Amino acid sequence: MLLSPTLRACLWMIGSILSFTAMAIAGRAVSLDLDTFEIMLYRSVIGAGIVIVVAGYAGTLTQIRTRKPGAHLARNICHFTGQNLWFYAIATIPLAQVFALEFTSPLWVMVLAPLVLNERLTRSQLIAGAAGFIGILIVTRPGAQSVDAGLIAAALAAIGFAGSAVLTRRLTRTETITCILFYLTTMQAALGLICAGADGAIALPTLANLPFVAVIAVAGLVAHFCLTTALSLAPASIVMPIDFTRLPVIVIVGVLLYAEPLDPYVLLGAAVIFAANYYNIRASARA
Numbered sequence: 020m021l022l023s024p025t026l027r028a029c030l031w032m033i034g035s036i037l038s039f040t041a042m043a044i045a046g047r048a049v050s051l052d053l054d055t056f057e058i059m060l061y062r063s064v065i066g067a068g069i070v071i072v073v074a075g076y077a078g079t080l081t082q083i084r085t086r087k088p089g090a091h092l093a094r095n096i097c098h099f100t101g102q103n104l105w106f107y108a109i110a111t112i113p114l115a116q117v118f119a120l121e122f123t124s125p126l127w128v129m130v131l132a133p134l135v136l137n138e139r140l141t142r143s144q145l146i147a148g149a150a151g152f153i154g155i156l157i158v159t160r161p162g163a164q165s166v167d168a169g170l171i172a173a174a175l176a177a178i179g180f181a182g183s184a185v186l187t188r189r190l191t192r193t194e195t196i197t198c199i200l201f202y203l204t205t206m207q208a209a210l211g212l213i214c215a216g217a218d219g220a221i222a223l224p225t226l227a228n229l230p231f232v233a234v235i236a237v238a239g240l241v242a243h244f245c246l247t248t249a250l251s252l253a254p255a256s257i258v259m260p261i262d263f264t265r266l267p268v269i270v271i272v273g274v275l276l277y278a279e280p281l282d283p284y285v286l287l288g289a290a291v292i293f294a295a296n297y298y299n300i301r302a303s304a305r306a
Contacts, residue, residue: 028253031245032261038242040268043109043117044276045231045238049224050110055103057222058235060211065236067204070197079197087193091202094186098203099210101179104172112169114273115282118266119158119289120173125259125296126151127181135185143302150295157288196247200240259300263293 022030049058074080108117126148132138159170190199215221224232249258266289273279 024252025257028249028258029261031249031252032258035242035245035249035262036265036268038238038245039265040272042235042238042242043114043269044272045234046106046109047114047277048231049228049235050106052225052228053222053232054215055106056211056215056217057224058106058232059099059103059207060215060221061224061232062236062239063204063208063211065233066240067201067208069237069240070200070204074197074201077197079195082195082197083201084194084198087190090186090190091194091199092206094183094190094199095203095206095210097179097182097186099207101176101183102207103214104176104179108169108173108176110169112167112173113279113282113285114269114277115266115279115285115289116158116170117173117176118269119285119292120155120170121177121180122263122266122289122292122296123151123155123174124177124180124184125299126292127178128184129299131181131185132188136189141302144299147295147299147302150298151292154288154291154295157291158285159288160284254304260293260297263289263296 046058053061071080074083105117105121108120129140129144130148133140155174159174187199212221246258246262249261266286270281270286274281
């Protein structure tokens with residue numbers, strides 16, 4: 020029996036959730052031996068190999084062109100910065116806080132879209148943005164606790180991911196997925212090499228760390244492929260709320276693997292951020 024598109028989208032989202040969770044666990048596992056630039060270097064090198072092999076098998080290598088090198092570079096600087104900050108955050112603060120703040124990325128997208136894509140900022144987006152900001156304040160609680168570097172990194176990572184998403188949307192008007200993924204991996208490998216080697220030493224992954232580095236590389240590609248496929252099968256109003264189940268999943272992982280405490284403020288703030296995103300999605304769908 021054929022599954023409905025909505026059910027297939029749900030199954031793809033399960034793959035996305037598991038992949039993002041695996042990447043967080045693997046990233047924390049290697050953070051004691053590799054810095055964030057080294058993690059990004061090895062992840063991108065492995066990712067580039069995967070993209071080239073898959074593109075060769077699919078016959079899409081001819082789609083790799085250099086028509087918009089500047090746009091690709093800007094997009095990858097945003098993503099490289101956000102991903103480095105994300106890896107730093109998962110190594111220094113509870114995973115639930117990282118994921119809760121990461122979910123503000125769609126709200127930053129709607130702030131950046133008018134500047135980059137000339138899209139109109141609507142009243143519903145302004146309301147969603149204000150609600151999302153309240154959610155950020157609940158998660159971070161400035162004044163009630165010390166706002167450490169990990170929290171700042173997680174919040175800034177969301178902005179980096181938003182910039183990457185907006186520029187990716189702009190690139191998809193003229194570039195293919197193969198082309199975008201090729202420059203994603205190769206440019207970020209170059210950025211990782213430059214930044215990792217700035218101190219004159221680049222640590223090699225140990226034999227114990229190699230499986231985790233491979234998981235980071237593969238899980239990153241698989242997660243975004245699953246999410247993109249799910250969005251092609253069902254409306255964002257169905258797909259994105261499923262993505263928010265990443266938070267309870269990572270909360271359970273944090274409790275079981277790292278004995279992280281359950282922070283009710285993080286869960287409350289995440290709920291407010293989720294509500295803001297969902298309101299914006301539904302308002303956009305009605306429009």
